[in-house]
Every structure is written in C-alpha cells, then in structure tokens.
Amino acid sequence: MRELTCDFLIVGSGAAGTTLAATLAELSHQRIILLEKGGHFEKEFFNQREWDMANALYAEEGARSTDDRAIPVRGGECVGGGTTVNIALCFDPVKSVWDRWQRENGLEGFSFDINARDYGVENLNLATSLNDVRTRLGVHRAAESELNRNNRLFEEGCQRLGIRAHRFELNMRGCISCGFCGQGCAYDAKQGTMVTYLRDALARGVQLIHHCDVSRLELEERSGRPRATGAVAQIKSTRAGSRPNSVPPGSLRIRAKTVIVSAGAIETPCLLVRSGHPDPYRLLGRGLVLHPSLPIVGIMREEVAGHRGIEGAVYSDHFFETHGFYFECLFGHPQYGSAIVPSIGVEHFELMLQYSNLAGFGVMLVDTPQPRNRVEWDAVSGKSKIHYRLSPAEVERLRFAAARGVEIMFAAGAREVFLPSEEPIGPLSSPRFNDSAQARYCRELKFLPHQTTITSSHCQSTTKMSSEASLGLLNSRGESHHVDNLIVCDSSAFPSSCGANPMISIMTMARYQGRRIAAELDRYAP
C-alpha cells in the first residue's frame, strides 16, 4: 500500500476542514494533508442543472435521507462541502448559545471579547476569528438592489403583520443573481471555502486529495490509551469534470502525528465508529440536530419568478426567542420543487402551472438533541443510517410556525397558500388555504412521516464538546476524551444547535481551533 506522511491529517474539505487547513498552514510550518470524499469541481463544471449537480456535488447523489426516507438530509459531498452548494446565508455565532454551552457543557475558551487571550494565546477569541472569516468571505448584508420579488413579498408580508424581518448577510462578491446557488456557483461569486480558504491552503503547500474514501482511522495503543496515527483510504477514479487528483487511484495509508476529523455531523461519527473509537457513554452519533424545515408556498396574483435572483435575502427571527424558529426565504427549481408540491395528477400539475406566480419561504426550526435521533454506521450497506423523529414539543412549535407562516403569506398578497402536505386538517382535505383565518387549522397538523414534507440541511451535534466525558465525546479543544491526537472540528462538535444557519459558526470555530493548534503544537508532538 502506498504511504504518505504528514504532521496534520484533516478529513473533510467542507466549511471546517478547509478553514482549518488554511489557518494551520498560515500560522505554522506543518505538513498538512486535506482529504475529501467527493470530487473537486470548479465553476466550469457547474451547469445549473439540478439532476447533474445533485449527482456530482451532494452526498448519496442528492438522495441522502433519514432511514425511513421521510426527511431529505441534503449535504455537500465535494471540495468545499456545504459551502459549495448552500445558498450563502451568513449568521454570526449566537452568543447566547455559546454562553449556554459554557454553563451547561463546561466549555472553556471561545470568548466573544475581542481582547481575550484564550489559553493564553494572543488574538485567540471567537471575535477575532469571526472577523477573519467575515473578511475572507466578503460577508455583507443584502442590499436593496439584491432583493428579488419573492424576498420583497415576504418582507412586505412580515411588515404588514408587525413581524420583525431582516436582510440576510451573504458571502458573495459580484453575484449576478442567477438563482443557482444550490447547484454550485458558475461565476465564483459565492465565496465558499473552495474559492477562499482552499486557495489559501493550496498556495501554502497543503496537499489536497479528493475522491478519497477513508475506510478507517488508525488507532494505536500507547501507554494504555489509543492514539490516532493516521488513516487508511481508498482513492477512487477521478470523475469526469473534476480537477485532477494529487494521487492516483488505489489504496493509501497516511501516517500523521495528529488527525483532525471535519467530515460533518453525519460522516464524522460514522468514521469514528468504523475506526473503533471508544464510546463508553454511548454518545457517538446520538443527539442529532437537523433544523427541520417546512416550506410554505403562496400563489400570487402576479409573476414572482422566485427561481431567479438571490434565493435567500430576507429572514425573520421574530419568533426565535419565544418559539425557537426562523422564517427564511427560499425557493426551488422545478425538478425538486415538484416533489414537494402536494397531490398528484391534474391537481399537482395545475399547481406546477402556477410556478412563475409561486412565492416561498420556510420555517427553520431549531430542534433540540434527543438521544433517539442518531446516526449509525451500517457496515452491511456501507452507508450511514439516520434515525430521526420530531418530538411532541417540536411538532407543537411547527404547528404554530406553520400557522404564522400561512398568515404572513396571505399578508404578502397570496390568493392561496399551501403546505407540502396531504394531511386532512379541520374541514380541509389537505393544507390548502383560501384565507388567513384558515391558518388556525394548522394546529391539527400531525407531521406524520411521508404525509407532510419536512426537509433539513443543517446537521449538527453528533459528537459534542463537553468538559464531561459522559456528556460529550470531545473537550473544549475539540480533542477526543478517549483518543490522543484526535481532534474533531465540524458541526458534530456543537453540543446542540448553534442557533442559526451554521456555516459562519462552523468556520469561526475552525479558524479559532486552527489558531489554537498552531499556538499549541507541543500538545501534538509525537
């Protein structure tokens, strides 16, 4: 088997892994190898066709879902990960959440004070790391000229009902408002890690290996404790359209002084399981957070063309403190959009005929970790298995959110509003509403699997940081409690939901950890 050697091996080139690689390379002279399971596709490859891009850029070719297939769990599986396929929404880390993690999970460090010196390290605090990330990604608030009709309608609907709405911050530079963020940016306008931190990392000598399926991490017993010493992987043939790889296909062993896993909240626990990572408190993979989302669709009296323009430019946090959800503007292209439009036959087609007049936004619920919601590694199929059920409290919150969402859509001028659901509610054979007063029937929604469509994009919290090994797999440094020289740095490390769309929180944490590791290299000496 071929062998490579490095100081730091980083598994996963998404929001966390690439940011970490670039930061470590910037601040140290370590040899760093960055692995990615998917391909390395750049702007010339992105053809703005839903099916093609789902197959190439998304986990399980866009078909990843919960085990019962009820909830699509879409995530990027390509260089850049979720930052290549997301819709560029930026939320700063939510201080109240990090404060709660400090109180309840004993987290240390992660100061929001820009003058703080966490671990005694100059400039090591979340505020500095956040500023770095915001600057590198060009994060800016959406301007008036960047709002398409769909976002304006949502904003107007909120204003008419006295519901607080804001313009999103976006990581874009020179966006031409094509509406195809979810298919990869064909113009390098979306500032995902692929066009930012990856370029920085490669320029500083980081070796990227893509099409790399990591079979397992290698753990060796040293002084009675396991220690991560590298990984074994299979390099697949490079897919047509991808950049060339830095190694040829075949088996590969990579020896490393320290391994950092940044494979995301679904793949990270699976990798740790198949690597035999100790799990004495049965935490690994458990407490999965998904941010379940419910689309709300309105039929307007005039053309909206929601598929054009920046998909998400307006959101509302009006109900975040009281009910734990956001409303966020979103819209779908017709191939996957047709799957969430309810009914079949003539009824379905007549809704699709309204496509240009449809307006859409969604409820994004901040769910809480439940042990039964979990990721497992299925060795037989060679895939992750995601088990997830809404709790009764979450169903109640979704009912409330659905009702408020229907009201907002009517206030925005909809002549009819529908949910992606076949559930009969009240006198209605399905959730299709003709006036705002009917929103009250949303309290009868059961959200049964395969009857009301719930989606998800923000998997988190499947390894968890905590000072107590009985509450989290990792300490505040992201180091495994049970395996030396193994760090996890991705959304799986969050003790619970980070409280918002997670990209900036993940990258800020990664930038922070990169700074910390660079200053504490002695901790990781062999």
Added chain:
Amino acid sequence: MKDSYQAIASGAVGQIARRDFLHACGVIALCGSGCASLFSNARSTRHLVSEPHPDDWRPILNSLAGAVLAFDHPQFPSIGPPQVQARLVEMFHLEEREHFASFRRGLSLFNDVPLFPERLVPLMDAERREYGASESDIDENSAKDAHAFIQFARNKPGGSFVELSLDHARTYCRLWAQSGFGIKRQFVRSAKTIIVVSAYSLTPLWTAIGYDGPLLGQPRARTNL
C-alpha cells in the same frame, strides 16, 4: 422477509434471504385469522419473493406515472408515460441497481388492489419496526384502510391497478398516501418523487410551466420584478 417489505418502500437493498421467506411462510401458516387472510398473505409473499419480469413491472410503472402526472390535462405537453418511464429508468438506473429490486417487487404488490386493506404480515412487521407502531395503532390503521377501501371498491372495476380507470387509479394512490401505515405512505411517496423528478427534468414540462432553465448562455436574468 420483514426487511424486504421495508426495503420495498425505502428503495434499499431488496434481496430476500431464503430464511426470511421460510419465516414468512411459517408465520402465514400459523396465521389464524381465516382463509382470506392466509390467501392474501400467500399472494403477498409471491409478490415480494419473485423478481417481476420487466414486461410485468413496466406497465405498472406506466400506469403509476399516468396517475401521478396529468397527461390528460389540455396544457400538459405532448410527452407520454413511455417517455417519462424511459427517463426515469435512465436517471435512476431502475433496472440495474440492486436497491431498486425491492421497488420493482413493491410495484407488483401495489398492483394487486384487493390486498390494500389486508393485514399483511410483512407490512405489519415493518410498521412495528420502522414506525414504532403498537398493536392498537395497527388495529386502528387497518380499520381505517378497510373503511376507505370499501368506499373506493364500490365502483371499481378490475382487480389490478393497471386495469383501473384514471380516476380510480388516482383515488387508489390517495388511499395509499392517506393510509395510517407509514410503510404504505412511504412507497407511494417514493414512487411519486421519482416520477415527478424524472418528468420535470424534461424541457417540454419546463416550457409548459414557464421555467427558463439554466442561465448559462442566456442574457442576464431579470430579477427586479
């Protein structure tokens, strides 16, 4: 056997092991709820064990596409079920991929309309395992399905889905979509998803709904409406 029906609905690997088949036969043999149930379970076993020939499952899929899509609508473009099926087979590799073996067998079971209200052993097992259904849930959902089926069956000709009129076919699909059994809703929703995703990848449907497709190569899109 238990795994196979769950696999049917989920589209996962559908190979039925010989031991599962023998277990199911044993369960059916012990089933004490009457000859009709024994016969129904035997029929369902045949559907679930045998790999249907393409000449058998393709017409069912055609009929299902006909129910899901509005070929009968005056504004529906001039594409037919065979085109949609060809696209579906191409996109999803329906004939090659092993995990669609279970979907094909599921089509066979779906086509056997009189089986809908029956308490089929594999379904009940899958419902308990995958959806945490209790015995009272199963009793309640079985009664609900039986009642809905009585209403449906009053004016329905034929015993197979492919023989149903278009209206009856759509009503039958709704029976599955509205069933209290998650495993039934899962199958018909999965079928709807792959049918519409395939259909709406075809440009005639884009034109019909006013979708202008990729921007690459076009003049800059209007966004300020």
